[in-house]
Amino acid sequence: MRIAQRRAAGPLFVAPFLLVFALLFVGPLAYAAYLSLFRDRLVGGTSFVGLANYVTAVQDPQLIRGIVRVATFFVIQVPVMLVLAVLFALALDSGLLRLSKVVRLGIFVPYAVPSVVAALMWGYLYGPDYGPFAQAARAVDLPTPRFLTDGWMLGSLANIVTWEFVGYNMIILYAALRAIPQGLYEAAAVDGAGAWRIAWSIKLPALRPALLLTLVFSVIGSFQLFNEPRLLRDIAPNVIDSGYTANLYAYSLAFTSQQVNYAAAVSFLLGLVIVIVSYAVLLTANRGRSA
Amino acid sequence: MPRFLPPVSRRTLLATAGAVPLGAALAACGGGADSGDQAPTGPVSQADIDKAMSTPTELTFWTWVPDIQQEVDLFLKKYPAIKVKVVNAGRGTEQYTKLRTALKAGTGAPDVVQIEYQYIPTFTITNDLLDLRPYGAEALKDRFVDWAWGQVSGKNGEVWAIPQDTGPMGMLYRQDIFDKHGIEVPKTWDEFAAASRKLHAADPNTYLTCLSANEAGAWHGLLWQAGGAPYAVSGASDISLKVNDEAAKKLARYWGGLAKEGVIGTEPNFTDAWFNALNRGKYATWLTAAWGPVFLAGSAKSTSGKWRAAPLPQWDASKPTSGNWGGSTSAVIKTTKNAIVAAEFAKFVNSDPESAKLFATEQFFFPATKALLADPSYVGDAPAFYGGQQVNQVFADINSTINLGFQWPPFLDRAVTDWTETVGKSLADKTDTVVALDQWQTRLTTFAKSQGFTVQAS
Numbered sequence: 001m002r003i004a005q006r007r008a009a010g011p012l013f014v015a016p017f018l019l020v021f022a023l024l025f026v027g028p029l030a031y032a033a034y035l036s037l038f039r040d041r042l043v044g045g046t047s048f049v050g051l052a053n054y055v056t057a058v059q060d061p062q063l064i065r066g067i068v069r070v071a072t073f074f075v076i077q078v079p080v081m082l083v084l085a086v087l088f089a090l091a092l093d094s095g096l097l098r099l100s101k102v103v104r105l106g107i108f109v110p111y112a113v114p115s116v117v118a119a120l121m122w123g124y125l126y127g128p129d130y131g132p133f134a135q136a137a138r139a140v141d142l143p144t145p146r147f148l149t150d151g152w153m154l155g156s157l158a159n160i161v162t163w164e165f166v167g168y169n170m171i172i173l174y175a176a177l178r179a180i181p182q183g184l185y186e187a188a189a190v191d192g193a194g195a196w197r198i199a200w201s202i203k204l205p206a207l208r209p210a211l212l213l214t215l216v217f218s219v220i221g222s223f224q225l226f227n228e229p230r231l232l233r234d235i236a237p238n239v240i241d242s243g244y245t246a247n248l249y250a251y252s253l254a255f256t257s258q259q260v261n262y263a264a265a266v267s268f269l270l271g272l273v274i275v276i277v278s279y280a281v282l283l284t285a286n287r288g289r290s291a
Numbered sequence: 292m293p294r295f296l297p298p299v300s301r302r303t304l305l306a307t308a309g310a311v312p313l314g315a316a317l318a319a320c321g322g323g324a325d326s327g328d329q330a331p332t333g334p335v336s337q338a339d340i341d342k343a344m345s346t347p348t349e350l351t352f353w354t355w356v357p358d359i360q361q362e363v364d365l366f367l368k369k370y371p372a373i374k375v376k377v378v379n380a381g382r383g384t385e386q387y388t389k390l391r392t393a394l395k396a397g398t399g400a401p402d403v404v405q406i407e408y409q410y411i412p413t414f415t416i417t418n419d420l421l422d423l424r425p426y427g428a429e430a431l432k433d434r435f436v437d438w439a440w441g442q443v444s445g446k447n448g449e450v451w452a453i454p455q456d457t458g459p460m461g462m463l464y465r466q467d468i469f470d471k472h473g474i475e476v477p478k479t480w481d482e483f484a485a486a487s488r489k490l491h492a493a494d495p496n497t498y499l500t501c502l503s504a505n506e507a508g509a510w511h512g513l514l515w516q517a518g519g520a521p522y523a524v525s526g527a528s529d530i531s532l533k534v535n536d537e538a539a540k541k542l543a544r545y546w547g548g549l550a551k552e553g554v555i556g557t558e559p560n561f562t563d564a565w566f567n568a569l570n571r572g573k574y575a576t577w578l579t580a581a582w583g584p585v586f587l588a589g590s591a592k593s594t595s596g597k598w599r600a601a602p603l604p605q606w607d608a609s610k611p612t613s614g615n616w617g618g619s620t621s622a623v624i625k626t627t628k629n630a631i632v633a634a635e636f637a638k639f640v641n642s643d644p645e646s647a648k649l650f651a652t653e654q655f656f657f658p659a660t661k662a663l664l665a666d667p668s669y670v671g672d673a674p675a676f677y678g679g680q681q682v683n684q685v686f687a688d689i690n691s692t693i694n695l696g697f698q699w700p701p702f703l704d705r706a707v708t709d710w711t712e713t714v715g716k717s718l719a720d721k722t723d724t725v726v727a728l729d730q731w732q733t734r735l736t737t738f739a740k741s742q743g744f745t746v747q748a749s
Binding site for chain 1 (some may be wrong): 384391527528558573704705708711712716
């Protein structure tokens with residue numbers, strides 16, 4: 001009787017979650033999948049087209065360009081951000097910093113700034129005429145930095161995203177460092193290890209699971225890049241086009257071109273790409289460990 | 292994002308912010324009976340109209356116009372049986388997205404809705420607007436300026452909406468900068484080009500104008516002036532696409548050339564940097580529409596008294612023409628259960644002399660009615676920002692020179708996005724604008740075909 005009751009309790013406890021999950025996640029997902037099998041045209045209306053939207057999407061140069069761009073972004077921006085986050089976390093954990101609480105808060109605060117506000121703020125800072133960087137450069141007769149041009153834009157975006165998320169990743173890593181048992185450090189000290197040796201041989205290996213977590217978050221974040229390019233588009237409309245990132249492309253298809261069905265197919269393909277990349281990252285990381 | 296609407300000035304922004312809770316508050320007092328009339332085929336009799344207008348009815352009206360309750364109140368005073376629920380569902384594209392969603396869902400669409408001229412075909416293609424002819428709309432034809440009536444008319448003579456305000460294009464210029472560099476007000480585009488070279492040579496930090504590379508609205512207005520006919524829907528599924536016709540190529544060679552020479556600016560408009568530039572005298576003219584004067588007076592206060600207005604420079608000075616940029620209408624959604632009342636409302640709010648005048652004096656809209664454009668108390672206004680010039684008169688005169696018959700595509704948002712990514716981009720990047728024009732044509736043709744249209748290209 002007891003055991004039976006306990007067995008019933010389990011599903012009951014997860015039921016609220018499952019309900020919301022089904023209602024707000026599985027349901028819309030299934031609906032989007034259903035939508036992606038149709039085509040709605042201005043002339044001729046809606047018709048069932050099977051997987052035709054997917055066939056078009058995998059050959060769509062704009063979509064491919066968008067995915068390649070966010071992949072490039074991932075390869076360049078994420079290592080920079082994570083290395084910075086690790087360095088900050090180690091510095092804070094070392095206990096050698098003065099005002100460490102202030103520093104920790106200072107690095108974390110950008111994450112608390114809504115990305116909309118952040119993009120608007122950086123948009124002003126990047127301004128080619130009246131932005132502070134441009135004005136400073138002109139004051140000392142240097143060529144003005146061209147943050148909002150074709151060649152620089154991806155870097156400018158990477159800078160904003162790094163600024164926003166270094167603190168967030170740092171907090172995750174810092175928490176992992178605080179969880180290392182004090183005994184390990186004492187043992188290391190007895191063995192004659194210095195601060196650098198401890199960092200290299202104890203702290204970094206202990207960070208591994210946390211790093212993997214931040215890495216997977218970053219895969220998802222990079223491939224779904226949307227807010228920052230969407231907002232900078234207002235001030236650089238000819239640089240950031242409607243398919244600049246894959247997510248922006250799906251959005252433009254749905255709300256500019258009224259191609260909701262095709263947008264659904266594109267979103268599913270993007271989701272698939274993210275699953276594959278995330279899995280590949282995990283696989284590589286785990287292989288590294290067993291070697 | 293396609294931008295045809297001028298952004299809200301700070302003042303109107305405050306007013307709009309006030310309008311949202313107002314709409315919500317009104318939404319709370321719902322109810323009201325449906326008169327349940329269906330769209331008739333023949334004209335509706337006066338008896339039917341009288342009956343409908345005295346039957347308690349509630350209309351829903353979607354609009355982003357700030358303080359429009361004043362005009363609505365005039366209607367309510369005349370027809371006490373009617374209630375009107377004013378809802379602000381966002382400006383321009385934001386509202387259209389919600390409207391399309393409601394129409395698709397088959398529920399929640401308003402009875403009357405604010406629509407800009409250029410978006411009308413995007414709703415008639417999906418058969419969502421009510422033809423207002425049976426409701427006596429044709430009788431209003433002569434009250435409105437001809438080209439504006441042409442904009443709300445369908446190819447079979449349907450009346451899809453009632454004009455509310457307009458944006459005939461003209462030129463605002465800085466008299467002080469012109470004087471300083473000995474520049475005459477350019478009457479032709481050739482003079483304009485010469486002036487832009489002269490000004491930039493005399494002062495490398497100043498440009499004669501900025502043709503914003505994100506502003507498809509201005510491009511279409513200038514194309515309209517140049518006699519272009521980029522879009523024409525001829526049947527249910529036939530469309531003619533000629534965004535790269537001769538008039539367009541002339542425009543592309545001209546503006547692409549000036550951009551390439553670097554004697555005009557191309558930065559995006561309505562951004563902080565752009566407002567800053569206008570305030571600091573980086574640009575000596577703004578090629579804008581009739582809503583521009585009031586907008587500029589609110590956004591470039593520090594330059595008060597230095598601006599003047601003139602018609603656009605001309606391609607042929609002996610035959611002055613212009614185009615339109617902006618303005619909007621009231622349309623009735625086909626699914627309305629109160630067609631008669633909705634149609635009467637759309638007609639009244641825009642054509643009643645008192646209501647139409649309120650739009651001009653309270654919302655600072657540029658009128659669409661002939662009466663107001665000839666009203667000395669309106670056109671005689673002489674604001675100090677323009678050195679006492681009768682700016683409204685300048686634009687009222689331009690109004691009669693606008694070409695009739697300019698048409699918009701049933702997929703405007705896509706046309707605008709593609710323009711920004713081809714023609715606009717070429718202006719910003721100083722590459723060949725004529726080539727970009729052909730790319731625009733190709734992209735639109737491909738899109739139109741994918742949407743099931745039979746495309747007749749140039």
